[in-house]
Amino acid sequence: MKKKILIIVAILLVLGIGLFFYLRGSENGQKFKTAPVTRGNLRATVTATGTLNAVTTVLVGTQVSGTVKQIYADFNSSVKKGVLIAEIDPATFQAQVEQQRANLMASKANVAKAKTALADAERTMQRNKELFAKNFIARSDLDTAETNYESSKAQVNVNEAQVAQTEAALKTAEINLHYTKIVSPVDGIVVSRNVDVGQTVAASFQTPTLFTIAQDLTKMQVDTSVDEADIGKVALGQDVEFSVDAYADKTFKGTVSQVRIAPITVQNVVTYDVVVKVDNDELKLKPGMTANVSIIVASKSGVLKIPNAALRFRPSDKDLGKSGTDQVAKEGGKPGSAPAKEGSKPEGAPGKGAGRPGGAPQVEGGRPGGQPDGRPAGQRSYAVWIPEDGKPKRVSVTTGITDGAFTEVTSGDLREGQEVIVESTSGAKKNNTTPQQQAPRFIR
Template sequence: MPGLRSFSLFRLLIAAAAILLAFVLWSALGSRDDGTARYRTAAVDRGQLQLAISATGALRALSTVDVGSQVSGQVKSVEVDFNQRVQAGQVIARIDPATFEARLNQARADLASARAALEEAIANRRNAEADYVRKRELAERRLIAGSELDLALAARDQARARVGSAEAAVLQRQAAVANAELDLRHTELRSPVDGVVLNRAVEPGQTVAASFQTPVLFQIAEDLSQMLIELSVDESDVGQLRAGQPVRFTVDAFPGREFAGQVKQVRLSATNTQNVITYPVIVAVDNPDGSLLPGMTANAEIEVSRREGVLRVPIAALRYRPADAPEPPAGAMRVGGSELAAAIPAMVAPLNLDASQRAALDADLAAMRERMQQRRTAAAGQAAGPAVPGGGPGGGVMIVAGAGNGAPSPEAIQQAILRRVLEGFAGFRASLDEARRAAFDQALREHLSARRATLWRLQYGKPVPVPVRVGASDSRHAEVQGEGLSEGDLVIVGEELAG
């Protein structure tokens, strides 16, 4: 039946066209901008946080020696060139010695003359002494007048004085000869150290004048396999630096390569540049292949601390707040006992506690939870009043900066809370050695002084506030801790209008 088949094909074409039209209309309506928000999210994860301080500085050799000339004259020859390795004592330049050789010859002639004069003075002294002896004998026998004996005694004393003067003249001429010999030796400039010639500021035929100050003719780096970086670090960051901290840096000559060093010294000589205070920080660098050169600019990052396996979120998540969300109270911060109890296991994890130390910790935690329960029971049915500092590790304290004139500062309240918390863990702290006790105290201090913030978690398509404690942060992530927040949760980092 041809007619029936044609009718069926026509119906199929009509149905297909209707479906296509419905799809086009649905797409057009669905793509209209209805002004609803679309959230950009990121997952809460665990990873590494590396806190680093950025700074720039210049590379230089461990020791750079400026070599100059102690005598004036015309440079006769230059024996070394740029980048040439030299040994200690090696001649690197010569100054024309003719003038100094002439001075030495003259000084030697003066010395010979002085020695001859000394011999003459000694001979005259012998003659004067012999004459005095003869006349003394004659005077004793009253054969000569006493005045003649006096003249002989004076002549003897004068002869002895002339000998002393002649001896001093000889010493003077010897010093002049030694000085002339020294000046002659100084016409040969020698390297004082083993190293590499960084700079050569002299050419053959050039006249060197060393009358007022020693001119610098060569600059020699003692050892380029070990180098230094002198970084300029802002005063706000220098308090975090310690000798031995690792440093990573790059140089423009090798943009794809990263070099390593460590902090050697934090110097106290501050520099004030347009009211900006910086301190020099010296970084020791190994340079076994000689790729790093003096004067290169180093862009460095000093690793202050590194934390592994922390719960972290992008920095943008801490900045996001829905438009209709109320402003958080200025300076408000909640220090809760339950939050502290939940955070203690993470604090002590790096301490590698033994069984007795863990038992002491469990006992103190149990006592803290018991105090928390007692306070909740005592507070039941009573109107909530303002909490006071020192409520102990079992309760919670609300700190509001600027609560009124005479109110304690947040810092003072934090110190009071810290003291009470440390008292609550006295048994556990007594079981620790000094290093572990200091680490535990520091972890408590960081926990109590940490900033509080609100994250917005995406739940069933709606933002839900989650209070968190913000810990360490780097340029991309921040450590967070909070009840109800776990790895894999989606937090909102921004929003955009649906297009």
């Protein structure tokens, strides 16, 4: 029994010693997660959100007050220009027209009466002139006759002016009667109706809106707001892709048609309106939908590219070894001078943009690097690391555009198919990097 116990203890001791040396060897071993250098297409985009609207939207109101008698168009009705869509009770306005017609007749009668009085005054004046010449009447009688003539003549002018005034009033009444019939000013589709039969509408300085008509829903536009940091990359004619929640699995296409220069400031955030033209032949898109927009500001085909995680990798002194550390120091850098991981703020560099999706890599020397969210990184130099004899080897590269997940390599000692280090899997607890720096966050 005692012998069996000794054998078991010996076996456990051997296993324990073996496990100890195995774990120690694994801890000291240099292991890295790598990704291949590939060749493919890259697109740099500016992302934003916007709202779909009809290119031309007409607000139809009323120019007269009254009660809505009839409605001939409803939501989604297709209307033609000049077609009757609603009618206000015309009874009051018809009565006003008849009243003005009667006033016009009376004014014309007054003109005829005044002309008759003028003719009589003229005859009286001529007769008094003859009598005065024969000294049959006094001078005052002649003066009175002449005054009556001039007065009758002026009265004719007054009555004729009243006729013109009454004609204008009649025309106004007829126009108001015409306004009781509300017609569509354009060809389009009724997208909104804000009135019901029997409702009283009042015309004022702000005409009430009865209908909203979209002129042509086969041509629409996305009104989107682009951040001031990105607006310099947006230009007329750029291709746009966007999606809406109603059709999450479908991508719609458009073109930038307008970049408005007027700034919009909300809570100290400055944005600019960008208008995107969209074809809507299938009429799937509807006014008011929210669009998630990606403006393609740069595109390249068949370029050499590496994952952004490779630009953010930072080896520790232990990973490099003494010779590697001396080599980095000789080149004027340090192990931590490689691009910073997402969310970390490089020493001596501003914190703007840190932690954004896509990661804003840091250029060599601690300066901020390429822009996140698909913005072009420009021609900048970075350090990436490749595995060589179990240790990371530093390689300087120059980058181009980025799509947030991969970055173009324009120059450097890298070739297609070569592996670059994206993460260290050894010595996690002894690494001199922070947890956020040690585990790069991959961009989807």
